[in-house]
Every structure is written in structure tokens, then in C-alpha cells.
Amino acid sequence: MPIRVFNTLSGQKEELVPLEAGKLGIYVCGPTVYSFVHIGNARTFTSFDVVVRYLRYRGYQVKYVRNFTDVDDKIINAARESGEDPIALAARYVEEFRRDASALHLLEPDVSPKVSEHIPEILRLIRRLEERGVAYRSDGDVYFAVGKYSPYAKLSKRNLEDMKAGARVEVGEQKREPLDFALWKAAKPGEPAWEGPWGKGRPGWHIECSAMSARYLGESFDIHGGGLDLIFPHHENELAQSEAASGKPFAKVWMHCGFLDLEGAKMSKSLGNVVRLRDALSRVDAEALRYFFLSTHYRNPLSFGDKSLSDAEARMEYFYETLRKIDARLKGKEPGPGPVHGEPQKFLSDFEAAMDDDFNAAGALAAVSGIFAAANELIDRPPVKDKAVVERTLSVLREQVRRISRVLGLLEDAPEAWLARRKERLVKERGIDRGRVEALVKARDDARRAKDFATADRLRAELKELQVEIMDTPSGTVWWPAREISDSVPVTDGLSARIS
RNA sequence: GGCGCCAUAGCCAAGUGGUAAGGCAAGGGUCUGCAAAACCCUCACUCCCCGGUUCGAAUCCGGGUGGCGCCUCCA
Numbered sequence: 374m375p376i377r378v379f380n381t382l383s384g385q386k387e388e389l390v391p392l393e394a395g396k397l398g399i400y401v402c403g404p405t406v407y408s409f410v411h412i413g414n415a416r417t418f419t420s421f422d423v424v425v426r427y428l429r430y431r432g433y434q435v436k437y438v439r440n441f442t443d444v445d446d447k448i449i450n451a452a453r454e455s456g457e458d459p460i461a462l463a464a465r466y467v468e469e470f471r472r473d474a475s476a477l478h479l480l481e482p483d484v485s486p487k488v489s490e491h492i493p494e495i496l497r498l499i500r501r502l503e504e505r506g507v508a509y510r511s512d513g514d515v516y517f518a519v520g521k522y523s524p525y526a527k528l529s530k531r532n533l534e535d536m537k538a539g540a541r542v543e544v545g546e547q548k549r550e551p552l553d554f555a556l557w558k559a560a561k562p563g564e565p566a567w568e569g570p571w572g573k574g575r576p577g578w579h580i581e582c583s584a585m586s587a588r589y590l591g592e593s594f595d596i597h598g599g600g601l602d603l604i605f606p607h608h609e610n611e612l613a614q615s616e617a618a619s620g621k622p623f624a625k626v627w628m629h630c631g632f633l634d635l636e637g638a639k640m641s642k643s644l645g646n647v648v649r650l651r652d653a654l655s656r657v658d659a660e661a662l663r664y665f666f667l668s669t670h671y672r673n674p675l676s677f678g679d680k681s682l683s684d685a686e687a688r689m690e691y692f693y694e695t696l697r698k699i700d701a702r703l704k705g706k707e708p709g710p711g712p713v714h715g716e717p718q719k720f721l722s723d724f725e726a727a728m729d730d731d732f733n734a735a736g737a738l739a740a741v742s743g744i745f746a747a748a749n750e751l752i753d754r755p756p757v758k759d760k761a762v763v764e765r766t767l768s769v770l771r772e773q774v775r776r777i778s779r780v781l782g783l784l785e786d787a788p789e790a791w792l793a794r795r796k797e798r799l800v801k802e803r804g805i806d807r808g809r810v811e812a813l814v815k816a817r818d819d820a821r822r823a824k825d826f827a828t829a830d831r832l833r834a835e836l837k838e839l840q841v842e843i844m845d846t847p848s849g850t851v852w853w854p855a856r857e858i859s860d861s862v863p864v865t866d867g868l869s870a871r872i873s
Numbered sequence: 874g875g876c877g878c879c880a881u882a883g884c885c886a887a888g889u890g891g892u893a894a895g896g897c898a899a900g901g902g903u904c905u906g907c908a909a910a911a912c913c914c915u916c917a918c919u920c921c922c923c924g925g926u927u928c929g930a931a932u933c934c935g936g937g938u939g940g941c942g943c944c945u946c947c948a
Contacts, residue, residue, distance in 0.1 A: 384877095402948080410948090417948040447946075526876095529943080535875040536944070578946095600948025605876085607947095630948065631878085634941085641947075668896080669886065674879075674941070681885070684897060694910080727887085727894090736887045739895035746912080753911045754903080826906055833908075844909045853909090 376431065376729050378596075379672060381604060381627040382528055386731055391595055392625065396434045398590035399425060400624070402582060402599035402607070403485065405442040406466035407451040410473055412662075412677055413640055415650045417600045417630040419663055420671040420732075422479045423781060424598070424628070427728050430780045438589045439482040440582060441467050443489050444575055449564055459565050460489060473650045477659055478782045486585040488576060492567045494584040495576045498618055499556045499569075507617045511547035513559025513572050517610065519552040522617045528627060529605035554610050556580050579610040586624075587615065597624030601631055630671050636678040648677065658795060660783050661686040667734040667781060689783070690795060695745045697788035698752050699771050708765040714757050717769040720744045724777055734781065741777060744770050799854035803840050810841050814852055817843070 376389040391397050401421045404410055410418075418439075425437045443463035452459035467487070474481075488495070499515055502508035507521040519525050519533075526533055537551055546555070555577035560566035566573040576584075586594060592615065599608060608627065615623040632639075635646050653662060665685040669675045720740045727736035748770045750756065751763050778784040786794075800807060817832035836843055840855040 404948090414948050420948095529876070531876055531944070601878090602943065602947055605943065606945095632942070632948070639942085672878090673886090676885090680897090684885075688896070691910095698911090723894095730888095733887070736894070739887070742895055749911055750913090754913080821906080824906080830907065842909065845905075845907095846910085851909095 374726065374729050376428075377731055378626055378628065379731050380625075381629050382624075384530075387626070389595075389626065391433065392593060395432070396436070397428055397596065398436045398594035399428075399438065399596040399598065400582070400586040400590055400594065401437070401439045401482075401597075402603055403439040403441050403482075404466075404470050405445050405447055406463045406470060407445065407448040408466060409469055409649045409651060411640065412648045412650055412653050413600075413633040415473075415477055415653075415662070416633045416666045416675060417598075418474065418479055419477065419666045419782075420630045421598050421628075423667065423734055424596075424671075424732050425480060426780045426782065427732060430776070436484070436590060437480070437482045438484045438486065438586065440585050441470070441485060441487045442581060443467065443487045444565055444581070445488075445578065453563075463489070473654075476654050477650065478663065478785070480782075484589045486589065488581040488585075489565070491581065491585050491588065492576070494588050495580050496567075496569050498580060498584045498587070498614070501618045502556065502614060505617060507614075508556055509549065510571055511549070513574060514547050514555055515557035515571055515577075516548050516553040517556050517614050517617075518549065519554070519613065520550055522613045524616070525552075525613050526609060528612050529609045531605065531609075554579065554606065556614070579607055580614060582607075582611050583615040583618070583623075586611075587619070592619035592623070593621050594624055596626045596628060598628040598630070601629045604629055631669075631673050631675065633675045633677055636676050640677075653682075657682045658686055658689060658791075658798075660786070660791075661689045663782055664689055664738075667783075668738060670731075670733055670735050672731075686795075690792070692741075692745060692784055693786075693788045693791045693795075695748055696771075696774065696784065697792060699748050699767050700788060702752055703764060703767060703771065706764070708761060708768050711765050712762055713766040713769055714751065714762050715747065715766070717744075717747065717766050717773070720747070720770070721773045721776065724773075728780070737777075737781075741774075741781075744773055744777075796853060803854050805839060805841060805854055810836065810839060810852055813839075814843060814850055818850055821845075 377386045378389045379386045389397075399421070401418070403418075404414060421439075425435055428435045441463075443460070448459050448463050452462045455462065499508060502517065503510075503515070507518050508515055509518055526536070533552070548554075557569060557571055557574050557580075558577055559571070560573040560575065564575065566575055586597070597608070597611075604627075612623050634640060635648065638646060640646055640648065657665075661682065662685070665677075665681055666675070668681075668685065720743045723740035723743070724737045727733045727740060730736070748767060751767055751770075755763050757763060774784060799805075813832055813836050817829045817836075820826070820828040820832065833843060836852065837855070841852050842855050843850055843852045
């Protein structure tokens with residue numbers, strides 16, 4: 374089965390055909406490092422993380438590039454406010470981003486280029502555009518002449534005449550036409566600047582992605598990704614300058630991730646409702662957050678809210694609890710070849726079929742559900758008597774979970790460890806007194822053993838008051854913080870990051 | 874105003890020409906001293922509305938209504 378992917382450029386799903394057999398180059402617009410990333414950024418990066426993981430799973434040799442934009446107006450502004458050096462500020466947020474990315478279990482890209490380290494490539498590219506007559510100098514700035522590149526707007530499919538009417542020219546810009554955009558900006562006092570043929574200055578917004586993608590993936594490459602809002606102007610301009618310079622097709626497939634909103638409200642700095650990734654991760658498990666992101670198709674809008682998050686976490690708990698039961702049952706044994714119950718392999722092929730269809734992770738999760746329901750049935754209500762068959766089937770299911778885990782970046786932890794960590798966090802968050810709970814649990818056990826069920830039930834009620842639920846299992850009574858209470862993720866009225 | 878997206882059960886959400894995945898919630902059951910967890914069963918003759926194409930449409934086309942995004946910094 375071929376992989377089909379929705380290409381913004383063609384407006385439809387296409388079969389993914391690599392430029393070079395077996396290999397794929399993918400460039401994803403990374404963060405502009407002037408602040409912490411927010412959960413919207415995190416959704417986009419998680420979506421592409423899974424795209425890369427799945428392409429590798431399907432056997433492609435993937436080269437994954439995600440840049441850091443560390444030279445930019447926003448960084449300069451943020452540095453001015455804090456009195457810090459812009460380069461130092463950017464470097465600091467690169468490190469913060471790396472911490473966040475790692476906490477979210479995002480794969481490290483093969484290359485994470487920074488603008489500040491690719492000035493020579495950028496200068497060469499701008500000079501080439503000048504040579505080709507599609508760029509012009511104006512008072513120390515250099516602009517791309519949109520009118521000289523006829524396919525302009527083929528990605529965003531906009532009407533040039535209408536755009537000209539609405540286009541805004543910033544004060545101080547020296548454009549010939551309103552739609553032209555800066556390739557190089559003349560240095561202003563106090564700004565980071567590099568020596569260029571046009572005098573001291575710095576790169577414009579879009580040129581860095583053209584220069585760095587060409588450097589690491591070539592002038593033509595397979596997939597370019599980013600958030601929906603980057604289609605215009607960022608990707609449109611990247612596309613225009615890249616193709617104008619090289620005369621070759623730029624990215625073959627353009628993938629764009631849908632927006633995440635805050636229960637209907639757009640998340641934006643001006644509304645003061647930005648949720649930082651690290652704040653979200655302080656309240657919700659990283660894998661649960663990934664699960665939440667993956668529960669809606671990457672191109673559709675997704676609404677961030679406490680209910681969805683606690684659902685996601687409850688689901689992860691169900692998965693891990695089941696894995697714990699499977700592992701306890703198998704105890705590391707390899708049942709060896711032989712008959713299995715039903716068609717346990719079917720889940721993996723369902724998973725692949727969903728992922729093949731434009732990385733439909735939400736659809737793929739249905740197959741994952743099937744695996745867990747089947748495993749629980751085998752353990753709790755075995756439909757076959759032969760224990761060897763049960764265990765062999767469980768072993769097959771467990772192996773499928775391992776494979777799927779690597780693709781989705783979920784369920785990669787040891788079940789016991791994950792469950793213990795979650796319990797500990799809930800205990801802390803709810804201020805549960807472990808000692809007191811354990812004493813009550815023991816008292817109830819004693820009462821139960823004495824068949825004093827009235828007392829046992831009273832103690833259960835008392836525990837419930839403490840937000841503790843108990844379960845009697847063959848290996849004794851276990852207790853858990855009550856699940857139904859959800860805790861809100863803090864919303865920050867502060868700077869969020871831009872991705873470009 | 875221009876461009877584009879979305880509208881599927883109480884809620885979340887797949888499905889884009891062949892007769893509605895999955896999750897949550899709810900009801901019933903098995904299990905349990907009682908529970909919990911787990912499992913089983915039930916839960917959209919129907920996919921915003923109106924036309925059209927088709928043997929056949931939630932899926933395609935036209936129109937309408939509602940919501941959203943981009944067009945200015947934005948994942």
C-alpha cells in the first residue's frame with residue numbers, strides 16, 4: 374500500500390513518491406526562539422514527529438531538518454525589553470526549546486540549523502536572486518520582486534490584485550510594489566548585523582528557510598511542513614524565492630498542520646490566553662498530551678481543554694494498566710510459535726492502513742483500542758481454554774504495541790514506572806496523606822477479614838472523602854487517587870513563540 | 874471584500890461514491906461480601922438545510938445556513 378498525503382500545493386491527497394527511491398527529505402519550520410513554545414506549536418511539532426516516525430517505520434531513510442530562527446524582529450524586540458543581547462537571548466531559548474522538545478518525546482531532527490550560522494548561504498542565495506533579476510536593492514535593503522515570478526501565490530491560491538489592494542507597507546520600507554518582501558534588511562543601531570554586499574544588515578524573514586533547506590536537503594526535496602498559518606506569506610515567499618533562484622521545483626509536497634485553540638477561543642498573545650508547553654506538561658503526562666494531539670487528524674482544528682486532557686490521561690492509564698497485566702502474565706516468557714486466538718495481526722494492518730492514508734493517527738488509534746480490548750479479554754475472560762494459546766496471542770499483541778509505540782511516541786515507558794509516576798503526581802496534586810490512607814486501607818482489610826463489612830464500607834466511604842478509591846484484587850487491596858477530578862492547566866499572559 | 878477550511882450520536886472524533894471506526898458519557902449484564910478495574914450487550918435507518926448527478930452520496934456538484942482560519946506578527 375502506498376502512502377497517501379494531502380498536498381497543500383495540489384489541494385488533494387497524492388501518493389507519496391520520493392524523489393530518490395527509498396529516501397525522503399523533510400523540512401519543518403521550527404521555532405523563532407524569542408520565548409517558550411506554546412501548546413499550539415507543540416501540536417504541530419508532534420504531528421510532524423509522528424510523520425517522520427511513521428515514514429521510518431515504513432522503511433524510508435528520512436532526513437529530518439527543523440530549523441531554529443534565531444535572527445528576527447521578535448527576538449530583537451524581546452531583547453530590547455529585557456536588555457539582553459539578542460543572540461544570547463535566542464541561544465537561551467534554543468536550550469529551553471530543547472528541554473521542552475525532549476519532555477514531549479519529540480525526536481531530535483537530523484539537522485537543526487540556525488539562521489545565525491548560515492549567513493553565507495543566505496548571502497549567496499540573495500546574490501543569486503539579484504543575478505537572476507528578481508531582487509532589487511533599495512537603500513541598503515534588498516527585496517524580492519514578486520512581479521518577476523509569475524507563479525506567485527500558487528501555494529496559497531490567492532488573487533494578486535486583491536492582495537495588492539489590502540497589502541500594507543511598513544513605515545521605513547523601500548518596496549517598489551506592496552507585495553514585495555525583504556530578503557535583506559539594512560542594519561539599524563543595536564541590531565545583530567552581518568557584513569553583506571549591500572552593507573551591514575540581516576536576513577529577512579523567509580530567506581533563511583530557503584537557504585537552509587537547500588543546504589541540507591537540496592534545491593528540490595520531498596516534504597515541507599509547518600502550521601497552517603505559514604502558508605501565507607512565509608511558505609509562499611519561500612517557494613517563490615527558492616524556485617526563482619534555482620529554476621527547479623522546490624518542495625514536492627507541502628503539509629500543513631491545523632490549529633489548536635483554547636475551547637473555541639483563538640490562542641493569542643493579544644487575548645492573553647497562551648498556554649506554554651511546559652505549563653501543560655506540569656499538569657498532564659507527556660504521552661497523554663501526545664495522545665490528545667493525535668486523537669484528531671493533524672489537518673483538523675483541535676480544541677484544548679481540561680476534559681479532553683483528563684480523558685487522554687485516563688486512556689493512557691487504561692493502556693498502561695493493560696500492559697502491566699500483559700507483562701505480569703507473560704513474565705518475560707517467549708511462548709514460541711503455535712496457534713493464536715483470532716487474528717491478532719489484523720490490528721497492525723489496520724493501524725498501517727490508517728496511517729498510510731495521510732497519517733490518520735486518529736483512525737489508527739481505533740486499531741490500538743482493538744489491541745487493548747483483545748488483550749484484556751484474553752486475560753480477564755479468556756475465550757479459549759488453552760493457556761499456551763492465550764499467552765502466545767498476548768505476546769503477539771504486546772509486540773504490536775511495541776511497534777506502534779515507536780511510531781506514535783506513546784506507551785514507551787515501563788508500565789509499572791508510568792503508573793507509579795502518575796499515582797505519585799496525583800497524590801501530590803491532591804495533597805493526599807499517604808500514611809493516613811494506608812492506615813485506613815489496612816483497617817478496612819482487617820475488618821473485611823473479620824467479615825465486618827459494615828465497618829469496611831464505612832472506611833471505604835471515609836477514604837472516598839479523602840479522594841481515594843480502593844480496589845480489592847487477588848494480590849491485596851490497592852488504592853488510587855480519585856480520577857474524576859481534573860486540574861486546569863495554567864494559561865499564561867506572556868510571550869509565546871512564533872514558528873518560522 | 875479576497876482565499877481557504879469545517880459542520881457526523883449527549884460530548885470528542887474517524888470515514889470523502891457502496892450502505893456510519895474508535896473514545897467518553899449513559900443504560901443493562903458478568904465478576905465482586907459491596908465496590909472498583911476489566912469484559913460483554915445496548916446506544917446515529919442516519920451524517921446542518923434545500924436542490925441536482927448516480928443503480929447507489931455523509932461522501933460528488935449547485936445554492937443556503939452556521940462556525941472557523943488566513944489575508945498584519947502568528948504552528
